[in-house]
Amino acid sequence: MIHFDSDYTAGAHPEVLGRLVATNAEHTAGYGNDPYTAHAKALIREAIGSADAEVMFLVGGTQTNATAIDGLLSRWEGVLAAESGHIAVHEAGAIEASGHKVLTLPHYAGKVKAEDVEHYIAEFYADETYPHMVAPGMLYISQPTEYGTIYSRHELEALSEVCHRRNIPLYIDGARLGYALAAEGADFTLGDIARLADVFYIGGTKLGTLFGEALVCTNRALLPNLFPLVKQHGALLAKGRLLGVQFEAMFSDGLYERIGREAVKHAIRLREAFRSAGYEVVIESPTNQQFIRLPNDTIDRLRQEVSFDYWGPRGEKESIVRLVTGWATTEEDVDRCIAVLNGK
């Protein structure tokens, strides 16, 4: 079976796993106070071009979002996000569980517009009853979005500009950031992300670590006491060096870029193969997630050799499916999928 279900269905990239195995017997201090973690932080600071950014490794995405948002907001503030955003839909209420409302904005294939952010804030403060309402205290976006789309550098600049003019931090959920950086047509770098966001995270789980997300704060005053906050959110790993070791591997020898590049290449090949075969590409995604409308019998036939998910409910005659590539996808996987599609 070939797998295009998601980018977190396999273990770790061999280079990452190899480092975990190689260092397994060593003893280090716990909770991230180890040399691997220190080195991984240094590598990330170098990669983003910011020597004094705060870097903190957490285990998973939900807890990274919940911890960062809780740290960034005052008690009376909420977080602006696309109504399709992960924190608005799929975090099981983790944001609200720490006391904060998710304030939703319309989305355009998963993206929010700077003008909608401006409009929301302007309307909010124009309403004289605003002290009775939850103030927009930060903006959350995901890059790439839940629809596989990406913000251009220009769009990021516009969002950053409105946030800073309105004095709220910009937070970027980078669960799949590596696939955005490697996206078709991407015109921004990791340095741009670091420059334009106040806080963001570089996702490991979906890029080839066993687990782990690197929270980066370039505006350190915003998250002054991150360690106890992370601990309180249950997001502090006892054997913290496991995070350091993995991110050290990811940011050595260009692994992080390589993984993103390969996975995106595979995804684009898949997309174009489906398009060439006459099927509708539902969202023009330049990243590792592709959304195709297929007749149900084609789906059923493909599924005999290829596994993937529906995007929404199965329709009467046709349905939309999502195919996701990742670090574990091979050239041969793509070849075989296309062959099956073309009835070979």
Added chain:
Amino acid sequence: MIHFDSDYTAGAHPEVLGRLVATNAEHTAGYGNDPYTAHAKALIREAIGSADAEVMFLVGGTQTNATAIDGLLSRWEGVLAAESGHIAVHEAGAIEASGHKVLTLPHYAGKVKAEDVEHYIAEFYADETYPHMVAPGMLYISQPTEYGTIYSRHELEALSEVCHRRNIPLYIDGARLGYALAAEGADFTLGDIARLADVFYIGGTKLGTLFGEALVCTNRALLPNLFPLVKQHGALLAKGRLLGVQFEAMFSDGLYERIGREAVKHAIRLREAFRSAGYEVVIESPTNQQFIRLPNDTIDRLRQEVSFDYWGPRGEKESIVRLVTGWATTEEDVDRCIAVLNGK
């Protein structure tokens, strides 16, 4: 350097790591919906002798405690715990962060007494202002305790009896449970733990997994909807099978027992060596943590080859130290430590 700092300073037991490596390339469903997790749950149900217990794997101890306690308590209730208990001291307020007060009981080398629990509850309801106070809604104990001591089966039965008579659940923090089961003089089994507690967890992190704790609920009505609660607490691992694979290894071929047995054996040898050398054993611990009073110059000498922590502040002339063995401790480590101690 020989390491007796803690039981979470190295990676994973080779048998555990081996299974992670062997299964690394496989694709499975995420969030614990995979066959390894199902199998690991079955193995644990078998080990505890309870076919219909709920088993859920979480990443770390703080989040396991916070999630379970939050699920077990009503909003107006608090958790009874020894004033030395981990949740009372070292969870960075994670219990309070989910809204619950930790109600402290006196401790006796880390343990609470059933009569003190009874007394607390009786006094509470005898005070007519009790609806203005936080009601004791559950009892938290750790086995072994933070002092390395263990509750006997008789003591556990007494605690279980008072809890159930008073209609509050008994929760056991088993971060180091394997070392309690293997303790010198332990007269209880994993089955006893499961029978006497309503909810408990079998710690993996300190017993030889990279990470992971198995939360077990034998009284399922108490935690009816655990999955979203775990997700909301940021404790759900995307690549959930990593937990399943590790606990499958731990509960195969008696690994969990072997690890506990070996580590305790090493700890007892250490303890007796220090005692024979004329030093005070400060706490009579039958588990993998040992507490010894040593002259500072002896400490300084030992530390040239052996690493370990102070237990409390360094004194003028002598100090108490803690030595911890674990899955990674070898016979040779203990030999060498004793040799250094004896000036060889």
Added chain:
Amino acid sequence: MIHFDSDYTAGAHPEVLGRLVATNAEHTAGYGNDPYTAHAKALIREAIGSADAEVMFLVGGTQTNATAIDGLLSRWEGVLAAESGHIAVHEAGAIEASGHKVLTLPHYAGKVKAEDVEHYIAEFYADETYPHMVAPGMLYISQPTEYGTIYSRHELEALSEVCHRRNIPLYIDGARLGYALAAEGADFTLGDIARLADVFYIGGTKLGTLFGEALVCTNRALLPNLFPLVKQHGALLAKGRLLGVQFEAMFSDGLYERIGREAVKHAIRLREAFRSAGYEVVIESPTNQQFIRLPNDTIDRLRQEVSFDYWGPRGEKESIVRLVTGWATTEEDVDRCIAVLNGK
């Protein structure tokens, strides 16, 4: 100046204030353990026709909503509400501050439809990722709504039916309930409200008490331990009898009905006078709030003698205004407003 700004701009109805003055010097037990509170509860149980309903008096509406919702929901559940609902907009995040997400439904002049509730729940459980999302744990509606509209008995029955079939409680925010019961065309009684809702509150503040809301729970198992929950939410009044005395007055001699009836009568007269004068009635409200579109110069002229609020922002040439009557509105107030409108 004549006041149609809101129904909470004056103090208390003279009959209510009179009782407070008459009982002022008495000493009673605090926190609601007094005979006035007991009697007021009995009067309310009688008025709703439910001898064993739980009745609890709280100070204000936000805290009543926050306390009841917090008590009704499990930690992983959210509350369904119209996107225009008070808890979704104007509670400053009090619901989220106690950890719960507000799940919004489309509204129709402030009302939700039973079919939308059914649809939301059906869609929710049809999505296989639902354990990652916030489960709908109760339905919140307001009667009358924030738009002055009311649910008919038939609509309430349909909402109650879907809630109970789907096993979630129905909660009714009755901040202005007395004005709904007295509304033009109202075909339901307080007994119907008590029969169809699981929990609701009878608002005092907007009906003529200085403050105070009567939370009623006809399904007592849903809120088993209300007293400490109320205390914990900071909603317990030390001199609790002030709430009892006021609600005793409200439910004696038909005062609650009288206040509603008079205020609605005045509001309808106002509405028809504006309609007769050729102005658009923007929402067909049968209660004490009326929404009229007026040319700005008419507004400016009226405001020389009559105070009221804009409904939304002031427009270029015309704007929508809201006029609210209440217990303090007199026949003469209405006469004078109409006279000013008609240029007399």
Added chain:
Amino acid sequence: MIHFDSDYTAGAHPEVLGRLVATNAEHTAGYGNDPYTAHAKALIREAIGSADAEVMFLVGGTQTNATAIDGLLSRWEGVLAAESGHIAVHEAGAIEASGHKVLTLPHYAGKVKAEDVEHYIAEFYADETYPHMVAPGMLYISQPTEYGTIYSRHELEALSEVCHRRNIPLYIDGARLGYALAAEGADFTLGDIARLADVFYIGGTKLGTLFGEALVCTNRALLPNLFPLVKQHGALLAKGRLLGVQFEAMFSDGLYERIGREAVKHAIRLREAFRSAGYEVVIESPTNQQFIRLPNDTIDRLRQEVSFDYWGPRGEKESIVRLVTGWATTEEDVDRCIAVLNGK
């Protein structure tokens, strides 16, 4: 029956109630945006000698403490308090419900010592595991304490000094502040309180308002956005002017001082009468609460005409009772109580 049960068993002081009655029919803006509230704030600023202090009126003590503490602390911080402090015992977990741990200090007749505060903070930061523990983020004291005792100016200065040196705010719960200011031997003024504390509240409920507490913040940067925080905590009164009107009365014509002075005078007379009659004064309280050890038969005899509470459980032969005077206590009440005591 003569009442010495508590200082919140009667309604409002006649001068306060009179103002409520006199202003009842007026219409004002809600939520504290009215001239009475503005004037009351000005009067309080004048009384404390701080022209730019923030003053905010809340309804009750629990919510005032919970709101202020929540506003003052960062998420990872807890509040230091005497183990006998109201927030540690009798707030039903309201502090923990907003996420914060109460860190307890030993008490001396209800008071904490500056040296214990210093010691706690020093020990905390000396423990290298401190980032895993809840940091002391503020100090809570009550003046007078729950034992009726008062801090001298010198003691307050010492507490203020240690707090500011250690960079944590000092918060004073002034539920009965007026009785402390009027206490026998009190050597501090309201201005001293305002100068030494960062935030405190001037209690109304126990001093003669129907309800209401005036939260005062002389260090405004500490509570920058109080209004939505108060709203979110359910502590914002719709008819906010009721608080303004009452505190305007309290701070006019020296009413607040008069009430305190009279009540304390009565309490001291009671205390000395009991002492003269040979009974033990258990706590040397200079305020309106007195604690006396009495034979049970004396208690039973007194209780035929005088109502008061036990302080702790009734003993075998003798018990401790608490007698509380207040604004409603008269000279005749005291005379009669003493007469009954002396068998007349």
